[in-house]
Amino acid sequence: MDAHSNMNASGGTNRTGTELADVLELLSRLVGFDTVSHRSNLELIAFVEEYLARFGVPSWRIDFGPEKANLLARIGPDAPGGLVLSGHTDVVPVEGQKWTSDPFTLRVEGGRAYGRGTTDMKGFIACALALVPQLAAMELKRPIWLALSCDEEVGCTGVRPLLRWMRQNVPPVQAVFVGEPSGMEVVSAHKGITVLRTEVAGLEAHASCTHIGVNAIHVAARLMTEIAQIAWEEQQHGDRAEGFTPPHTTLSVGVVKGGIAKNIIPGQCAFEWEIRCLPHQRPDAIIARLQRLARKELEPAMHRVSKDTGIKTKVLADVPGLPQDDESPAVQLALQFAGRNATARAAYATEAGLFAEHGMPAVVCGPGHIEQAHKPDEFVELAQLERCMTFLHRLADYAADR
Numbered sequence: 001m002d003a004h005s006n007m008n009a010s011g012g013t014n015r016t017g018t019e020l021a022d023v024l025e026l027l028s029r030l031v032g033f034d035t036v037s038h039r040s041n042l043e044l045i046a047f048v049e050e051y052l053a054r055f056g057v058p059s060w061r062i063d064f065g066p067e068k069a070n071l072l073a074r075i076g077p078d079a080p081g082g083l084v085l086s087g088h089t090d091v092v093p094v095e096g097q098k099w100t101s102d103p104f105t106l107r108v109e110g111g112r113a114y115g116r117g118t119t120d121m122k123g124f125i126a127c128a129l130a131l132v133p134q135l136a137a138m139e140l141k142r143p144i145w146l147a148l149s150c151d152e153e154v155g156c157t158g159v160r161p162l163l164r165w166m167r168q169n170v171p172p173v174q175a176v177f178v179g180e181p182s183g184m185e186v187v188s189a190h191k192g193i194t195v196l197r198t199e200v201a202g203l204e205a206h207a208s209c210t211h212i213g214v215n216a217i218h219v220a221a222r223l224m225t226e227i228a229q230i231a232w233e234e235q236q237h238g239d240r241a242e243g244f245t246p247p248h249t250t251l252s253v254g255v256v257k258g259g260i261a262k263n264i265i266p267g268q269c270a271f272e273w274e275i276r277c278l279p280h281q282r283p284d285a286i287i288a289r290l291q292r293l294a295r296k297e298l299e300p301a302m303h304r305v306s307k308d309t310g311i312k313t314k315v316l317a318d319v320p321g322l323p324q325d326d327e328s329p330a331v332q333l334a335l336q337f338a339g340r341n342a343t344a345r346a347a348y349a350t351e352a353g354l355f356a357e358h359g360m361p362a363v364v365c366g367p368g369h370i371e372q373a374h375k376p377d378e379f380v381e382l383a384q385l386e387r388c389m390t391f392l393h394r395l396a397d398y399a400a401d402r
Contacts, residue, residue, distance in 0.1 A: 019130060023385050024113060026051075027126035028106040031115035037090040037153045040067035044089050048073075048148065051129060055136040059146075062165050068150040070162040072170075075132065076140030076399065080171035083333075083399055084145040084360070085392075086178045086351060087125040088152030088159070091117040097376035112379040119368030119380040124179030127367065127388040131396065141401040145173065152351060155195060155317020159351045163358045172359075175330035177395070178352040179366030181373055181380075184387045186334040187364035188343035190350060191244065192321035194275045194283040198223060198290075198313040200258075203306045204267035213265035214302050214309045217258045220269040223311070224253050226293055227273055230286055241278045243345035250276045250347075251286070272316070276347065279321030287313070320353040322362065330361035337394040338365055338387075346370070365391065 033044040045061065052059050052073050059073035074082075094103040094116055101107045103116040113123070128146055135144055147166075150158035166173075180187075200220045205213030231251040238248040251273065258269030275283040294311040302309040325331065326343055335341065348370055352362035367384035 019389055020382060020386060022130040023126050023389065024106070024108060026129050027113060027115075027118065027122060030122040030126055031106045031117055032104055034104050035090050035117070036093050037151055038093075041089045041150050042067060042069055045069045045071050045148070048129065052132065052146075055132055057132060057136055060165070060169075062162050064150055064158045064161055068158060070150055070158055071146075071148040072162060072166065073146040074143050075135045075146070076143035078171070079143060080173075082143040082145050082171065082173040083395060084147050084173050084176040084355075085124075085128045086147040086149070086176055086355065087121050087128065088149045088351065089122075089125070090150055090153050090158075091120065091122070092153050092374045094376070099376045101377075103378075108382070111382050113382060113385070114377055114379045116378055118378055119181045120370075120373035120378070121180055121366060121368070123181075123368055123380040123385055124366040124388060127385060127392060128179070130389070131392050135396055138396065138400050140396075140399045142174070142399050144396070144399050145170070147176075149351065156319045156349070156351050156354055157317065159354060163354060166360075167358060174361070175328075175333050176352065176355045176360045176362040177330065177334060178350050178355070178362060178364045179388070180348070180350045180364050181366050181368035181370050182344065182346065182364050183369050184338055184365060184367060184384060184391065185344040186331060186338050186340055187346045188322070188326050188328075188331045189243070189279050189324040190322045190346040190348060190352065190364060191249075191276045191278060192282075192353060193317070193319050193349040194277070194287075194315060195272065195317040196274070196287070196313055197270060197272045197316055198311065199270045200268070201308065201310050201312075202265070202267045202269070202302070203309055205265045207263040207265055210265065212305065214267075214305050216266045216269035219298055219302065219311065220256070220258060220271055222298060223290060223293065224256070224271060224273075226290060227251050227253060230289065239278060239281065241280075241345070244278065244347055246347065249278055249281055276349070277321060279323045279353075281321075283318075319349045319351075320357055321349065322353040322356055322364070325361075328361040328363070330363040333395075333398065334363045334365045337391045337398070339390075
């Protein structure tokens with residue numbers, strides 16, 4: 001193993017054991033790159049480019065700013081009907097989390113591989129890369145594309161130029177397999193996510209002079225109470241979709257910042273919140289409802305004290321859901337490769353909705369479980385990696401028309 005790893009791996013026999021060792025070697029390298037979303041992923045991209053080049057696999061780098069890039073690679077003929085393996089290279093931060101080992105050094109013990117990104121979603125990327133030598137030696141009848149994106153964790157922003165590039169330069173594909181952690185279940189539908197930031201500009205004053213100040217935190221609290229009310233209404237009376245947990249649209253406030261001292265009327269308050277809609281819904285009505293409250297009730301009262309006050313809400317990220325379509329070629333092939341008879345739904349959002357929006361049938365199926373993502377001591381079970389390799393071998397046989 002390389003210097004990034006600290007392994008005590010066991011288990012696995014025959015081809016599976018050899019393959020698993022290859023997967024863990026690659027996963028060790030991938031985890032060793034600190035690709036938290038606010039940092040560069042270029043070292044990881046360069047590593048993958050060099051690795052692919054060793055097997056004669058062409059790749060194209062699609063830049064996303066000076067310190068980020070996406071990568072698209074093709075194994076097999078430049079022909080329509082390709083199969084896309086999609087994964088994001090960025091991970092969430094580790095600051096403030098209590099890890100029992102270095103998050104960026106792979107640790108394997110007890111049938112699990114620990115490290116930031118092992119399940120979300122460098123485990124899937126490692127599996128795909130481990131299969132490259134075999135794929136490069138096969139006579140594929142249809143291409144297998146490897147699509148690696150950046151900045152998925154901050155709103156699926158990096159994949160968008162990659163998708164535009166694919167529409168202009170890649171023949172129509174048959175299916176896209178997004179390897180987000182699904183326990184290797186075939187997720188044929190997932191919710192969308194819209195992330196927003198609301199900023200309240202109030203007016204500072206001495207805390208005893210409430211008549212000449214505008215308390216930005218109080219105004220923000222009224223808006224957040226409305227968000228909580230909408231969340232309750234969705235829970236009690238909103239549309240339901242079978243298979244989702246929870247089965248309705250959800251809202252949540254995640255970050256609140258405001259004020260500088262307890263005896264100063266706060267002049268600023270901002271909060272970030274999200275809406276996770278069912279696939280057939282959009283957040284427009286919810287956002288409009290909050291805007292009506294701001295424009296018709298809150299701002300008029302604020303302006304009576306000062307015209308410099310106000311409320312602004314902006315969308316930070318908007319990722320569409322993946323609509324249900326169990327007859328799509330992506331779903332049907334995923335069921336075949338995964339050896340399953342039924343599909344699942346997911347409450348989290350992925351890049352699959354964007355692929356589908358660009359006319360590429362997409363499905364989610366990858367190793368690991370979402371419950372382990374974003375947590376300290378994140379891990380993926382070795383058995384999940386083995387199941388992913390079985391999936392990919394079947395996909396390769398299909399691409400070779402075996």
